[in-house]
Amino acid sequence: MALFSTIPSYENSALLRNPNIGIDKSPRPRTSNGSLRLISLKIMATHTQVADSSSVQPLLTKPLEITQLPIFQFDEYLSMKAKKVEKALNEAVPLQYPKKIHRAMRYSLLAGGKRVRPVLCLASCELVGGDQSLAIPTACAVEMIHTMSLIHDDLPCMDNDDLRRGKPTNHKAFGEETAILAGDALLSLAFEHIAAKTTKVVSPERVVRAIAELGSAVGSSGLVAGQIVDVLSEGKEVTLEELEYIHVHKTAKLLEASVVCGAIIGGGNEGEVERMRKYARCIGLLFQVVDDILDVTKSSEELGKTAGKDLASDKATYPKLMGIEGAKNFAAKLAAQAIEELAHFDAAGAAPLYCLANYIAHRQT
Amino acid sequence: MALFSTIPSYENSALLRNPNIGIDKSPRPRTSNGSLRLISLKIMATHTQVADSSSVQPLLTKPLEITQLPIFQFDEYLSMKAKKVEKALNEAVPLQYPKKIHRAMRYSLLAGGKRVRPVLCLASCELVGGDQSLAIPTACAVEMIHTMSLIHDDLPCMDNDDLRRGKPTNHKAFGEETAILAGDALLSLAFEHIAAKTTKVVSPERVVRAIAELGSAVGSSGLVAGQIVDVLSEGKEVTLEELEYIHVHKTAKLLEASVVCGAIIGGGNEGEVERMRKYARCIGLLFQVVDDILDVTKSSEELGKTAGKDLASDKATYPKLMGIEGAKNFAAKLAAQAIEELAHFDAAGAAPLYCLANYIAHRQT
Incomplete structure (x- = not known):
């Protein structure tokens, strides 16, 4: 617990500055074999989603010069990967008999989420040298599990949410019993x-390892542990340690498993897998800190889900415990630490994961 | 669908007669290496649970002489295997932090069920030549999944049951949100x-195959498919075909997976695995037919759960569609067909599975 409370100060990260600096929309320069050209340049992390980066405080006002990083069109990368995942998810759950359960599964699974977890999985697979096709089933699996957790989390006896990704929640659309079963089916289908x-x-051997890794991220030592402590903490005083336990388990563990499973399936060695695990732990917690910040700074319409819920339900959040500015600083530190882990990999290969950390830090929904 | 509607008449099975005939409580004769001695004798399927076999109509009034079957103490076998499973389940879910979720998981998992599925798994593993220790984790997994399905099935928005195995249902004891999460955690932990x-x-390779097999038995083509069709059929006219769909999916698929996974993990070849699958399909459906019969012939106290629920909730059942006698005859035919599949295996090795089919046919709770 409190894994990140004592995180070291690390304030020179290029990816924590305003990512609008140095936008490059020109075609990517490529070597003759089609790989990305490595040049000395400013990081070109460019994506429309981060047009307003006010949710996380920029640490630097001037961009850093970084050597040996590729020109990298993150927008294009994200959209290409998400499209691959979308297609695979669509094929993984065909609309067959019994139609009601498959309709309910598809309703939430294909509701156009950000696909951060599967993209992390594919990026991690490629970083250690695997072809992304190897990790497509695992990438789909982490998204199925994430969707299951949202469906069950939204139920009346849990968070009692009516809105998710701008649409009625699964139980609102299909009824409680179908929502519970759709979650069960997605969880089972993942494995x-x-x-x-x-x-x-x-x-x-690697498939078995990935399944064990993913299972441990979901069960009573993972996602479910975070959810139960979260539910039990409502209306109570919560310490920073307890808050971190909730988020590490409820959010970070599955993000960690996405990255780690990608590295396992992609053929990563022990050192690479563990390095990716550290990276993932940082962005996993970062993801939740940003979620908490967005909950208090954005409207329901902007988020596509009920905003201010955490505050209304007296849930523990980072802004509540640290203040908005404190939470933003913490987010910046987590992003910096994640990026530090990537320094040990080939810069061109790591570019997507640099940008994903940045994307998670600066996302607006 | 309607897999068993056209089942051939097969009425000479020794195991379908009253199992009280030929009880042998003497010590088992063994060969010098401790294995069971094969002799020409009446089948000695003896267990206290079948003292009253009135729930399934005996097909024969005189016992058959069967050659090449071992003297086999089924009572002892079942209790020994169940004890092994109990110990392994207890160790698989320690009472750790967060205690509430682990308490809820253990409450239902260790509630002393009949352990039919894990015992089938171990017996199948041993039949194809594997040591039972190989299949213990898989045996635990099928019981975890079975328990999950009971917990979720009992929820207010599903069957709304208050009593299970003589105790308050999980959500009655721990609350709905914990019950849902306990089910999720057990499902994930299984894999x-x-x-x-x-x-x-x-x-x-075999571990991966077993996981795929088990997953397909649980998800939207398995257990969940049966549950959703069951839920949707309440209060409606249901055909025999639909009823079989419900039960094949809701009950038979997991029993089938228990047996098939045991054979896979135990090292069975393709032919053996498929033979075991056919056996399992019969006893899987048999299990549900007997369940339906018990629901109308036994009291809540005898069953340890609310009796007559199916009738009260206007659910489709075999007795409702075929009459009690028709359902009993159907059960007898399924048991006979299951036993026919076992004839292709070594008789000594198959004895536990003979007796398990008999046990399922004659169980009183």
């Missing part, structure tokens, strides 16, 4: 999908 | 447990 659909190119 | 705890003696 089945990795086991049944991962190409034989990946050694079964 | 994690197989992946993380199966001994390295088992090839990872």
Whole structure:
């Protein structure tokens, strides 16, 4: 617990500055074999989603000169990967008999989320040298599990939410019993999908390892542990330690598993897998800190879900415990630490994960 | 669908007669190496649970002489296996932080069910030549999934049951939100447990196959499919075909997976695995037919759960569609067909599965 309370100060990160500096919309320069050209330049993390980066305080006012980083069109990358995931998810849950359950599963699974987890999984797979096709079933699995957790979390006896991603929540659209079953089916399908659909190119040892890793991120030592402590903490005084326990388990563990499973399936060695784990732990907690900040700074319309819920339900949040500015500073430190872990990898390969950390830090929904 | 509607008449099975005939309580004769001695004798399927076999109509009034079957103390076998499973389940879910979720998981998981599924899994593993220790994590996994399905099935928005195995249902004891999360955690743990705890003696190819098999038995083509069609059929006219769909999916699929996964983990070849699948399909449906019969013939006190629920809630059941006698005859035919599949295996090794089919046919709770 309190994994990140004593995080070291690390304030020279280029990716924590306003990402609008140095936008490059020109075609990507490529070497003759089509790989990205490595040049000395400012980081070109450019995506429309971060047009307003006010939610996280920029640490630097002047951009840093970084050597050996590729020109990298993050917008294009994210959209390309998300499209791949979307297609795979659509195929993974066909609208077959019994139609009601498959309709309910597809309703939430294909509701156009940000696909951060599956993209992290694919990026991690590629960073350690694997082809992304190897990790597509695992990427789908983490999104299925994430969707399951949202469906069950929204239920009347849990968060009792009516709105999710701008649409009625699953139980509002299909009824409680179908929502519970749709979640169960997605959770089960996640594991089945990795086991049944991962190409034989990946050694079964690695498939088994990935399943064990993912399982530990979901069960009573992972996601569910975070959810139960969260539910039990409502209306009570919560310490920073307890808050971190909730978020590390409720959010960070699955993000961590997404990244780690990608590295396992992609053929990463022990050192690489553990390095990716550290990166993922930082962005996992970062994700939740930003979520908490958005909950108090954005409207329901902007978020596509009920804003201010955490405050209204007297839930523990970072802004409540640290103040908005304190929470923003903490987010910046987490992003910096995540980026530090990536310094040990090839810069071109790590570019998507640099940008993903930045994207998570600066997202507006 | 309607897999068993056209089941052939097969009325000479020894195991469908009253199992009280030929009780042998003497010590088991053993060969010098401790294995069971094969002799020509009447089947000695003896267990206290079948003292009153009135729930399933005996097909024969005189016992058959069967050659090449072992003297087999089924009572002892069942109790020994169940004890092994109990110990493994207890260790698989320690009472750790957060205590509430683990208490809820343990409450239902260790509530002393009949452990039919895990015992089937172990018996199947041993039948194809595997040591039972190989299949212990898989046996635990099928029981975790079964428990999850009971917890979620009992919820107010589903069957709204207050009593299960003679105790308050999980949500009655811990609240709805904890019950949902306990189910989720058990489902996830099931897959994690197989992946993380199966001994390295088992090839990872087989572990991956078992996980895929189990997943398909649980998700929207398995257990969940049966549950949703069941829920949607309440208060409606249901055909025999639809009823079979519900039960094949809601009950038979998981029993099938228990047996098939046991055979996979135990090292069975393709032919053996498929033979076990056919056996399992019969006893899977048999299990539900007997459940339906018990629901109308037994009291809540005898069953340890609310009796007559199916009738009260206007659910489709075999007795409702076929009459009690028709349902009993159907059960007898299913048991006979299951036993026919076992004839292809070594008789001594198959004895537990013979007796398990008999046990399922004649169980009183």
